[in-house]
Amino acid sequence: MPVERLEGFQAGKTADEAEEDVRRGILLTSLDRAVGWARKQSMWPVTFGLACCAIEMMATGAARYDLSRWGMELFRASPRQADLMIVAGRVSQKMGPVLRQIYDQMPEPKWVISMGVCASAGGMFTNYAIVQGVDTIVPVDVYVPGCPPRPEMLMFGILTLQEKVRSQGRFR
Amino acid sequence: MELATRVRERLPETIVARDEVTSVVAREDLVEVLGSLREDPELAFDLLSSLTATDWPGRSPRFWLSYELYSVAHRHRLRLKVGVDEDDPRAPSVTALYPTADWHERETYDFYGVRFDGHPDLRRILLPDDWEGHPLRKTEELGGVDTRFKGASVPPVDRRT
Amino acid sequence: MARDLDAMDPNATGEPRQETMVINMGPQHPSTHGVLRLLLELDGETVVSCRPIIGYLHTGIEKNCEYRTWQQGVTFVTRADYLSPFLNELAYCLAVERLMGVEAPPRAQVLRVLFSEMNRIASHLVWLATSGMELGAVSIMLFGFRERELLLDIFEMATGLRMNHAYIRIGGVVMDLPPGATEKIVSFLDILPGRIREYESLLATNPIWVERNSGVGVLSAEDAIALGVTGPALRAAGISKDVRKDEPYSGYETYEFEVATGDSADCFARFEIRLEEMRQSLGIIQQCLDRLEEPGPVMVEDPKVRWPAQLEVGPDGIGNSPAYVKHIMEVSMEALIHHFKMVTEGVKVPGGEVYQPVESPRGELGMYVVSDGEHRPYRVRIRDPSFVNLQAVPRMVEGSLVADAIAVIASLDPVMGGADR
Numbered sequence: 014m015p016v017e018r019l020e021g022f023q024a025g026k027t028a029d030e031a032e033e034d035v036r037r038g039i040l041l042t043s044l045d046r047a048v049g050w051a052r053k054q055s056m057w058p059v060t061f062g063l064a065c066c067a068i069e070m071m072a073t074g075a076a077r078y079d080l081s082r083w084g085m086e087l088f089r090a091s092p093r094q095a096d097l098m099i100v101a102g103r104v105s106q107k108m109g110p111v112l113r114q115i116y117d118q119m120p121e122p123k124w125v126i127s128m129g130v131c132a133s134a135g136g137m138f139t140n141y142a143i144v145q146g147v148d149t150i151v152p153v154d155v156y157v158p159g160c161p162p163r164p165e166m167l168m169f170g171i172l173t174l175q176e177k178v179r180s181q182g183r184f185r
Numbered sequence: 186m187e188l189a190t191r192v193r194e195r196l197p198e199t200i201v202a203r204d205e206v207t208s209v210v211a212r213e214d215l216v217e218v219l220g221s222l223r224e225d226p227e228l229a230f231d232l233l234s235s236l237t238a239t240d241w242p243g244r245s246p247r248f249w250l251s252y253e254l255y256s257v258a259h260r261h262r263l264r265l266k267v268g269v270d271e272d273d274p275r276a277p278s279v280t281a282l283y284p285t286a287d288w289h290e291r292e293t294y295d296f297y298g299v300r301f302d303g304h305p306d307l308r309r310i311l312l313p314d315d316w317e318g319h320p321l322r323k324t325e326e327l328g329g330v331d332t333r334f335k336g337a338s339v340p341p342v343d344r345r346t
Numbered sequence: 347m348a349r350d351l352d353a354m355d356p357n358a359t360g361e362p363r364q365e366t367m368v369i370n371m372g373p374q375h376p377s378t379h380g381v382l383r384l385l386l387e388l389d390g391e392t393v394v395s396c397r398p399i400i401g402y403l404h405t406g407i408e409k410n411c412e413y414r415t416w417q418q419g420v421t422f423v424t425r426a427d428y429l430s431p432f433l434n435e436l437a438y439c440l441a442v443e444r445l446m447g448v449e450a451p452p453r454a455q456v457l458r459v460l461f462s463e464m465n466r467i468a469s470h471l472v473w474l475a476t477s478g479m480e481l482g483a484v485s486i487m488l489f490g491f492r493e494r495e496l497l498l499d500i501f502e503m504a505t506g507l508r509m510n511h512a513y514i515r516i517g518g519v520v521m522d523l524p525p526g527a528t529e530k531i532v533s534f535l536d537i538l539p540g541r542i543r544e545y546e547s548l549l550a551t552n553p554i555w556v557e558r559n560s561g562v563g564v565l566s567a568e569d570a571i572a573l574g575v576t577g578p579a580l581r582a583a584g585i586s587k588d589v590r591k592d593e594p595y596s597g598y599e600t601y602e603f604e605v606a607t608g609d610s611a612d613c614f615a616r617f618e619i620r621l622e623e624m625r626q627s628l629g630i631i632q633q634c635l636d637r638l639e640e641p642g643p644v645m646v647e648d649p650k651v652r653w654p655a656q657l658e659v660g661p662d663g664i665g666n667s668p669a670y671v672k673h674i675m676e677v678s679m680e681a682l683i684h685h686f687k688m689v690t691e692g693v694k695v696p697g698g699e700v701y702q703p704v705e706s707p708r709g710e711l712g713m714y715v716v717s718d719g720e721h722r723p724y725r726v727r728i729r730d731p732s733f734v735n736l737q738a739v740p741r742m743v744e745g746s747l748v749a750d751a752i753a754v755i756a757s758l759d760p761v762m763g764g765a766d767r
Contacts, residue, residue: 015556016721060373060374060375060376061374063380063381063402063403064380064403064405064425064428064762064763065425065428065509065510065763066430067380068428068472068509069508069509070231070500071475071476071487071491072491072495075487075488075491075492075495076488076491076492076495077491077492077495082655088376090375090376092374103403103405105401105402105403105404105405105766106312106313106316106404107312107313107402107404108373108381108403111373111374111402115374127623134332135329135330135332136617137334137410137421137422137425138329138405138406138407139327139330139341139342140327140328140329140341140405140406140407140409140410141314141320141325141327141328141329141406141409142328142404142405142409143329143406145329145330145406160510161508161509161510163508176587177214190419197535202698203445203447203698203700205700205701207699231571231572232571232574232576233574233708234574234701234703234729235701235712235714235727235729237714237725237727237729239699239716239725240725241722251699251714253701253712253729257571257585257587260592260593262593262701262702264699277623279349281685283572283574284572284573284574285572285573285575285734285737287737288733288734288736288737289734293734295551296408310400310401311399311400311401311766311767312404312405313401320409321408321409323412327406327409327410327413328406334576342410342413342414343413
């Protein structure tokens with residue numbers, strides 16, 4: 014019996030192969046969910062604070078708005094040990110290659126939060142010196158607007174990212 | 186004010202405006218004038234606060250350097266202005282007298298293209314090393330890309346009509 | 347059979363090799379304050395040469411100001427040295443007011459002093475937090491930011507923003523203190539002296555802190571003046587230079603406070619000076635609160651200068667007061683036209699140039715403003731203390747250990763937003 018009714022990734026397979034996939038999928042779904050949960054609960058950001066947003070990021074990690082509630086108080090200096098990059102602040106033309114290099118040095122899986130309007134879209138500085146949005150350099154998962162965004166706004170961005178990570182535990 | 190009188194003895198082109206003393210100095214006399222201003226015990230300008238340039242395209246000389254001098258002992262300020270031509274954008278470096286001028290001169294070179302003769306290491310400081318152009322000149326545009334949102338597009342400030 | 351590596355090398359001379367290692371510190375580094383890059387040449391652990399490379403946060407603020415109106419310049423300038431936004435705004439507005447020949451009303455001047463001093467304390471708290479963390483005292487990071495949150499609450503109450511407020515404007519300040527702010531400031535003044543004593547007791551006699559800071563990064567007075575260094579680094583060498591005392595602005599000559607100086611010219615002296623500056627700022631804030639008991643206008647009356655709208659706290663935060671909006675939309679056409687012109691075109695500033703210095707937490711912050719008589723600035727140059735102070739880093743670091751380089755930079759307290767603008 015042809016299996017066109019199943020999802021896209023199963024089109025073009027024989028019935029036996031599709032059934033094997035479905036059975037494996039049920040097992041992997043639970044594993045997916047576990048992996049997604051584990052990934053989101055203990056993300057380690059790399060220190061990439063650039064300008065004013067960096068101060069608000071530090072304030073978010075400090076005592077009043079505590080980031081360690083979500084397992085993120087440990088900002089790793091080395092990108093090899095981090096899986097989240099919060100680009101906090103305006104990225105100048107000189108800093109662009111550095112940003113890309115740090116992003117490349119991070120191992121998979123990795124995510125990027127672009128914090129503040131300067132990182133998301135160039136902000137108020139539509140001029141020669143600022144990269145107009147870091148999504149021209151690195152792929153961004155969550156954009157947090159604001160100049161600078163309040164700690165609560167950054168926390169909302171982080172929780173949105175965590176939702177995305179949890180539902181996206183790709184283990185196939 | 187007495188500062189203006191004393192300065193006018195050396196530099197005839199001195200004006201007082203808004204409680205500030207400003208003197209115009211020729212490019213060739215700059216280093217000598219600065220040295221004498223520093224050695225004079227009544228003036229004693231030993232701190233160079235700021236050194237920058239302003240671009241007046243259309244005037245001659247085009248670039249006007251301004252040196253903000255301050256005396257720690259006497260607590261008075263003086264501004265020296267030096268005109269630099271567009272065809273020969275060079276000025277003497279004062280790093281031998283005021284080591285702090287090092288980065289100020291590099292920044293002025295970076296932004297305006299004014300070269301300082303005698304500077305130990307004249308290269309760009311704030312912009313990437315391979316940047317072309319001198320952005321703060323009035324003839325250079327602001328740069329940046331159009332801001333696009335939901336089908337509409339707004340150009341950067343200097344290109345808006 | 348183990349063989350000596352040198353014995354295998356045909357070019358070996360049998361003498362130990364002397365090589366220096368070139369190491370790049372930054373721009374992404376947890377211990378440099380922001381995006382500062384240091385090119386260090388090391389001989390073992392000793393720094394042979396050190397070159398700071400800046401420009402990784404260059405924002406083009408000065409060029410951008412030339413294409414915006416005079417009032418919009420405040421929002422750009424405030425983001426230069428992002429840890430002392432009020433002081434950037436104050437220097438800019440004082441410079442423009444001098445060009446226009448306008449003076450802010452007395453109550454506005456008191457408010458300017460009040461917020462500048464609170465900004466000084468906030469900036470020193472961030473310095474304390476980050477320096478402590480960089481040198482290993484991680485708890486100080488949380489203490490410093492905890493105190494800073496109290497100040498940010500007050501800022502948010504008065505200006506609507508925690509950072510980068512556009513509060514000090516040409517002609518005065520944009521809004522008077524809302525009800526409840528004075529009580530909050532008073533309670534802050536009660537809390538902070540005890541906390542500063544706590545920091546002093548935690549750090550000033552701590553042997554590790556003393557070892558890492560005493561005798562480190564010595565910069566003599568002649569070197570400091572030659573290199574243009576101002577602020578706590580110059581005062582640590584014994585020179586009592588403070589713009590608030592030497593060239594007073596905004597009424598500072600009427601306040602009683604002392605300028606803290608040290609004599610050992612090292613990082614420890616700068617630490618002590620900054621703690622003392624925090625205490626002196628508390629005294630100035632108390633004097634400001636006493637003067638704020640008399641009411642008065644906070645913006646000049648001249649309609650060609652003042653910001654046309656009145657702001658007030660509404661249900662969704664600070665915004666245009668509904669009464670003012672009703673006035674311009676329904677009552678008076680002239681008021682609407684005037685508001686429109688002032689907001690889009692802005693004020694017209696007579697031609698001239700002015701250099702206005704203020705005392706920022708890092709040193710002398712100067713604003714060199716040139717006008718050609720138009721609605722836009724012709725040239726705005728921010729003489730930032732961090733830009734100049736960083737030139738002294740090679741002088742202080744060469745010859746000492748790598749770990750001392752971190753202590754030196756922490757004690758200079760550079761903010762790269764100001765250094766790069």
